[in-house]
Amino acid sequence: MKPTDIGAPDYLHKVVDCQWACPAHTPVPEYIRLTAAGRYSDAYMINWHSNVFPGILGRVCDRPCEPACRRGRVDAEPVAICRLKRVCADLKDDIRHLLPKPPAQKNLKRIACIGAGPASLTVARDLVAIGYQVSVFDSGKSPGGMMRSQIPKFRLPDSVLDEECGYIINLGVDMHYEHWVNSLRDVLAEGWDAVFVGTGAPRGRECEVPGRLEAAAHIHIGIDWLANVSFGHTTKTEKRVIVLGGGNTAMDCCRSARRMGGEDVKVVVRSGFEEMKASPWEKEDAINEGIPILNMLVPLEFKHDNGKLTGVLFEKVRAEYDAKGRRSLLPTGEPHVLMECDEVLIAIGQENSFPWIERDVGLEFDKWGLPVLNPATLQSSLPNVFFGGDAAFGPKNIITAVAHGHEAAISIDRFCRKRDLLRRPSPLTNLVSQKMGIHEWSYDNNVSEESRKKVPIKAREMTLLDIKLELEIGFDPFLACAEADRCLNCDIATVFTDKACIECDACVDICPTECITFTANSEEDDLRGRLKAPAKNLDQALYVSGTLKTGRVMVKDENICLHCGMCAERCPTGAWDMRKYFFKTAAAGAEAPRK
Amino acid sequence: MTYFAKPKLLRPDTPKNALGYTRRDYEGAISSLCAGCGHDSISAAVVQACFDLDIQPHRVAKLSGIGCSSKTPDYFLGNSHGFNTTHGRMPSVLTGAALANRDLIYLGVSGDGDSASIGIGQFAHAMRRGVDMTYLVENNGVYGLTKGQFSATADKGSKNKRGVVNTDSPIDLVALALQLGATYVARSFSGDKEQLIPLIKGALRHRGPAFIDVISPCVTFNNHAGSTKSYDYVREHNDAVNRLDFILPRDQIEASYAPGELRRVVQHDGSILLLRKVKTDYDPSDRVGAMNHLQERHALGEIVTGLLFVDSASESMHRHLNTVEKPLNQLHDAYLCPGNHALAALNASLR
Numbered sequence: 001m002k003p004t005d006i007g008a009p010d011y012l013h014k015v016v017d018c019q020w021a022c023p024a025h026t027p028v029p030e031y032i033r034l035t036a037a038g039r040y041s042d043a044y045m046i047n048w049h050s051n052v053f054p055g056i057l058g059r060v061c062d063r064p065c066e067p068a069c070r071r072g073r074v075d076a077e078p079v080a081i082c083r084l085k086r087v088c089a090d091l092k093d094d095i096r097h098l099l100p101k102p103p104a105q106k107n108l109k110r111i112a113c114i115g116a117g118p119a120s121l122t123v124a125r126d127l128v129a130i131g132y133q134v135s136v137f138d139s140g141k142s143p144g145g146m147m148r149s150q151i152p153k154f155r156l157p158d159s160v161l162d163e164e165c166g167y168i169i170n171l172g173v174d175m176h177y178e179h180w181v182n183s184l185r186d187v188l189a190e191g192w193d194a195v196f197v198g199t200g201a202p203r204g205r206e207c208e209v210p211g212r213l214e215a216a217a218h219i220h221i222g223i224d225w226l227a228n229v230s231f232g233h234t235t236k237t238e239k240r241v242i243v244l245g246g247g248n249t250a251m252d253c254c255r256s257a258r259r260m261g262g263e264d265v266k267v268v269v270r271s272g273f274e275e276m277k278a279s280p281w282e283k284e285d286a287i288n289e290g291i292p293i294l295n296m297l298v299p300l301e302f303k304h305d306n307g308k309l310t311g312v313l314f315e316k317v318r319a320e321y322d323a324k325g326r327r328s329l330l331p332t333g334e335p336h337v338l339m340e341c342d343e344v345l346i347a348i349g350q351e352n353s354f355p356w357i358e359r360d361v362g363l364e365f366d367k368w369g370l371p372v373l374n375p376a377t378l379q380s381s382l383p384n385v386f387f388g389g390d391a392a393f394g395p396k397n398i399i400t401a402v403a404h405g406h407e408a409a410i411s412i413d414r415f416c417r418k419r420d421l422l423r424r425p426s427p428l429t430n431l432v433s434q435k436m437g438i439h440e441w442s443y444d445n446n447v448s449e450e451s452r453k454k455v456p457i458k459a460r461e462m463t464l465l466d467i468k469l470e471l472e473i474g475f476d477p478f479l480a481c482a483e484a485d486r487c488l489n490c491d492i493a494t495v496f497t498d499k500a501c502i503e504c505d506a507c508v509d510i511c512p513t514e515c516i517t518f519t520a521n522s523e524e525d526d527l528r529g530r531l532k533a534p535a536k537n538l539d540q541a542l543y544v545s546g547t548l549k550t551g552r553v554m555v556k557d558e559n560i561c562l563h564c565g566m567c568a569e570r571c572p573t574g575a576w577d578m579r580k581y582f583f584k585t586a587a588a589g590a591e592a593p594r595k
Numbered sequence: 596m597t598y599f600a601k602p603k604l605l606r607p608d609t610p611k612n613a614l615g616y617t618r619r620d621y622e623g624a625i626s627s628l629c630a631g632c633g634h635d636s637i638s639a640a641v642v643q644a645c646f647d648l649d650i651q652p653h654r655v656a657k658l659s660g661i662g663c664s665s666k667t668p669d670y671f672l673g674n675s676h677g678f679n680t681t682h683g684r685m686p687s688v689l690t691g692a693a694l695a696n697r698d699l700i701y702l703g704v705s706g707d708g709d710s711a712s713i714g715i716g717q718f719a720h721a722m723r724r725g726v727d728m729t730y731l732v733e734n735n736g737v738y739g740l741t742k743g744q745f746s747a748t749a750d751k752g753s754k755n756k757r758g759v760v761n762t763d764s765p766i767d768l769v770a771l772a773l774q775l776g777a778t779y780v781a782r783s784f785s786g787d788k789e790q791l792i793p794l795i796k797g798a799l800r801h802r803g804p805a806f807i808d809v810i811s812p813c814v815t816f817n818n819h820a821g822s823t824k825s826y827d828y829v830r831e832h833n834d835a836v837n838r839l840d841f842i843l844p845r846d847q848i849e850a851s852y853a854p855g856e857l858r859r860v861v862q863h864d865g866s867i868l869l870l871r872k873v874k875t876d877y878d879p880s881d882r883v884g885a886m887n888h889l890q891e892r893h894a895l896g897e898i899v900t901g902l903l904f905v906d907s908a909s910e911s912m913h914r915h916l917n918t919v920e921k922p923l924n925q926l927h928d929a930y931l932c933p934g935n936h937a938l939a940a941l942n943a944s945l946r
Contacts, residue, residue, distance in 0.1 A: 074604045447602035504631040509639035512601045560606050572631025572814040
């Protein structure tokens with residue numbers, strides 16, 4: 001193998017698994033260290049710059065970082081990254097003086113954002129901060145989009161939403177509430193310099209089986225029903241409720257129904273328990289609230305008595321996989337199952353819908369009804385129209401919408417300044433030694449052996465009575481510190497200087513996870529099998545040095561390095577050093593590097 | 596953070612031996628030696644050897660004298676018996692322990708100062724008595740604890756860190772061990788674990804005195820140009836006579852060798868030493884030949900390593916002294932005091 005170039009922009013970034021997995025590339029270990037140090041405001045601002053909604057995401061993020069966390073590969077569970085984010089949001093001081101000050105002199109470019117959800121608000125924040133005039137249009141009475149309408153208040157209180165949307169709006173965003181945009185043509189005619197579409201995936205998928213129309217009064221589409229609950233239009237449910245679907249919306253539906261009078265609430269899913277789209281922790285929360293999840297059942301018919309829903313008939317199925325791994329659900333042949341109920345909530349998926357975009361306005365759509373976009377720039381076939389969030393590539397999650405918002409803001413800025421959109425500004429990276437003394441590092445390298453801390457919650461009986469009462473209390477500073485200590489500091493990179501190495505084997509001997517091997521060089525496949533501990537995780541890179549004096553090379557398997565720095569402590573020549581890798585995504589307004 | 600314990604987190608696929616222990620279970624406290632010390636590599640080799648041999652930690656007694664080398668038993672086999680004796684006196688304390696309990700595996704750890712200077716008499720007698728032990732010398736050619744004076748194994752003409760030339764003749768402990776009757780004699784290098792680990796395994800399973808001289812560079816005081824015990828010098832002048840594969844009786848011999856390439860030695864416990872030829876035709880069963888070869892190569896400035904001599908029909912001190920097989924702590928009162936009739940019978944036999 002060729003010597004690894006750790007200067008390549010992605011190499012060390014990939015070692016920081018959580019940050020790499022985060023769509024917005026939040027510098028996770030950095031804010032966790034600041035949280036442990038009690039510097040909550042600083043930790044909050046790191047989050048705020050990169051993911052815009054730390055308090056919100058600290059409660060409801062899909063947490064792609066946690067399954068990626070290296071701790072999960074050497075310990076039972078990953079670090080509670082998401083809930084540590086909430087800690088810095090909960091415990092911070094007033095941070096308003098730390099927010100950017102938009103320039104007094106505006107640049108006279110006017111941008112329209114359609115929808116006031118996470119993607120639009122991110123675009124607005126990024127652009128207002130550098131002098132753009134941004135107007136946001138939304139049909140609702142308040143900002144937040146699906147974060148406000150679809151996420152139940154017991155998971156995300158309005159106060160948090162108001163605070164974090166407020167930080168953005170108060171930068172000087174021109175908000176237009178209760179403004180239903182019904183024509184893109186009209187919007188374009190208003191002469192905006194650019195238009196950003198962040199209207200989400202607002203249509204819940206239908207379950208068209210017999211009885212749907214007849215019993216319609218007792219059957220609701222999940223996301224619409226959640227919005228009605230959220231805004232107080234729906235205040236109670238029937239006693240016996242069936243929720244169809246296995247995603248996070250289904251979990252929100254069943255848990256909301258449980259708090260609104262539903263005594264016998266159950267979730268019925270076509271797929272098996274493991275394949276359900278809902279996050280494991282959301283399933284766990286539902287089960288903990290006494291909601292059974294029934295799997296491998298496909299709805300056949302809504303049974304009703306003259307329009308009064310009486311139950312749902314299900315067919316039992318089993319999963320079968322073909323050679324390509326595609327699943328089909330085949331009937332088991334067992335008798336159908338009739339479940340009695342008084343109300344059904346359908347949460348089997350969401351779809352995009354752009355009824356307000358005229359199909360002859362020049363904007364291309366693909367066969368799935370999604371806009372044709374350049375995935376790198378989020379620009380549509382109309383050069384001044386950009387998309388982001390669920391509206392761009394179908395339903396994803398909030399953190400992806402935020403990441404889209406950042407990219408779209410960069411594109412819009414470059415578009416308005418007539419720059420090449422495909423040439424993107426580079427991220428800011430930095431690599432600095434953390435050595436302070438012979439055995440002293442500027443980070444806590446003593447690896448905690450504690451297990452993941454549970455987030456304290458309020459008494460379930462109490463929270464089941466009040467849909468607005470937030471269930472989780474959040475970590476207190478002591479729990480937060482103990483949990484933060486579990487972080488392995490993967491951004492403190494092990495950097496090897498081959499010229500300084502005397503091949504004394506000290507690093508090999510001390511490494512607690514046997515990551516380091518000195519051996520003859522060869523091709524990657526062969527090398528992976530010959531290491532002191534075979535490197536079986538192909539997603540994780542091998543760090544290969546240049547040829548050493550004995551003709552061998554140093555090979556380090558990045559997979560389960562604990563970043564404890566013991567190799568560097570035991571190295572007599574400083575060939576190993578622990579250096580902090582800081583990676584910050586580019587922000588709108590930054591220049592692209594010269595060719 | 597200074598000298599914290601090694602994190603206990605393990606990789607999920609950490610191998611376990613037949614006893615269900617991981618390699619980490621054979622480690623000891625965290626080393627307080629200088630970073631890069633060859634001794635730490637030797638400790639790691641002992642750990643690996645004991646792990647591979649499925650040794651029950653409580654069946655090992657590790658004894659040492661004084662010095663950097665003699666601190667190392669604290670850094671491996673944390674669950675074994677240990678005795679840190681006075682300077683140079685490890686061999687006699689170990690001899691006593693071995694006489695009292697022959698069921699344990701005895702590992703003596705010493706250094707060039709501990710064995711070639713103050714303890715040379717002890718070393719000599721342990722070898723000639725045939726004590727059943729593994730005698731490891733961690734040989735760096737300097738007194739590291741007292742800031743790098745030449746030790747008795749430093750080569751004549753080699754330079755210390757300040758450039759002063761050594762004028763005294765060196766003691767070669769391997770040559771002494773051969774002459775004094777050790778039945779398993781090897782030399783190795785801390786920077787070559789592929790060679791060292793099998794040598795330690797063979798020694799631990801050898802009956803009789805097994806001596807291994809391990810050249811172990813002192814990174815702080817003896818790893819400069821002009822030293823003959825530096826990483827660079829040893830790598831350049833390492834003249835291995837053979838490569839050893841250690842095979843337990845239960846294991847299949849998987850590697851295939853060309854005929855004539857291999858010498859096979861079966862030890863008393865059935866374990867097999869497979870010696871691969873490296874360069875010359877070297878006969879490790881020939882004690883005199885080994886001594887000659889050692890002298891010849893030494894005159895050329897080469898460092899002979901590998902398994903230099905092994906006597907597969909070796910005997911130990913217990914046989915010579917006709918000692919009791921049971922450990923003394925298991926001999927009950929009735930056995931130790933057989934009573935009046937036994938005394939009467941003995942007296943009668945002498946009349």
